[in-house]
Amino acid sequence: MHELVRASPLATLVTHPSSGLNANHIPLHLSESPAPYGTLQGHIARANPLFGEMAGGIEALAIFHGPQAYITPSWYATKSETGRVVPTWNYAVVHAYGVLRAVDNPAWLREQLNALTHHNEASFPEPWSVSDAPPDHTERIMTAIVGIEMVIAKLLGKWKISQNQPARNQTRVIAGLRARGVPESEAMADLVEAGTKTAD
Numbered sequence: 001m002h003e004l005v006r007a008s009p010l011a012t013l014v015t016h017p018s019s020g021l022n023a024n025h026i027p028l029h030l031s032e033s034p035a036p037y038g039t040l041q042g043h044i045a046r047a048n049p050l051f052g053e054m055a056g057g058i059e060a061l062a063i064f065h066g067p068q069a070y071i072t073p074s075w076y077a078t079k080s081e082t083g084r085v086v087p088t089w090n091y092a093v094v095h096a097y098g099v100l101r102a103v104d105n106p107a108w109l110r111e112q113l114n115a116l117t118h119h120n121e122a123s124f125p126e127p128w129s130v131s132d133a134p135p136d137h138t139e140r141i142m143t144a145i146v147g148i149e150m151v152i153a154k155l156l157g158k159w160k161i162s163q164n165q166p167a168r169n170q171t172r173v174i175a176g177l178r179a180r181g182v183p184e185s186e187a188m189a190d191l192v193e194a195g196t197k198t199a200d
Contacts, residue, residue, distance in 0.1 A: 001094045001157040002038065004066045005030045009120070011040070011062040015100065017053040024050055026148070028062060029116040037152035040096060041103075041112050043145045051102060051146055060100035060150055066092030067187035075176035077168040090160050090173075090188050097154040103147035112147055161191045170196050 005028075013024045028040040040062055044050055073085035103109070113130050121127035130138060162173045170192055177189035 001155055002030060002032075004092060004094050004157065005040075005064045005096070006119070008064050008066050009116075011042075011064055011096075013050075013100070014061040014063065015050065015053060015058050017058060019049075019053075022050065022053070024048065027116065027120070028150075029112065029119055031115075034151065037096070037155045040098075040150045040152060041147065042116065042149075043109060043112060043147050046144055046146050050148075054100055054102045054148070057099040057101040060098060062096040062098075062150065064094040064096070066094070067184050067191055068092070069177055069185045069188040071162065071173060072176070075169070075172045076165070077172050078166065088160075090162060090192070092159045092161065092191060093157065095154075095156045095158075096150070096152045097156075098150040098152050100148060100150045103149050105147065106142060109142055109145065109147045113142075159191065159195070161188070161195045163195050167196065 009027045009029065011026055011028045013026050013028075015022050015024075024044065026042050026044060028042040031039045031041060033039065068089065068091040071088045071090050073079055073087055076085045079085045103112075110130070117128070117130055121129070162170050165173065174189045174192050174196075177185040177192070
């Protein structure tokens, strides 16, 4: 689950303040501590209504979406055998629950910005860092944002990756996904294939 969170850090952050259900889409960085689930950290604009809703902390759900793909029953070997097949959707998601709080601390915020940037820039040949920007520009940006943090109290994951299908259907699903030539379908094919090896 931690691996999926790190690979797909853009969270759908759901809260339920007195004004009603709300959802924000925010990249969150996962810190390993405290055990067992860790802490999610990020930042939002001070102008975001979420900032005002967090006074004293607010219960939140962060949803992280991994690969997903439509699965046509035409791929199943059992289609020609019984016809008892239907379309479905494969996906991998993680739900993280906890109390979301604001962290209005410039030193904390700078450390969080550095960690988030380092994580997301690591795969680039010439990684950008916060220190590459002019200091006055960085300071101006930092006054307009505030940190957010959620110690994860509960972590749930769901992988629907054709594990309910017989091996011959899984093999055809993997081939069908790869034939589509779409990166997300390729990623789902990798998950289905990894799942079949785990099952073995």
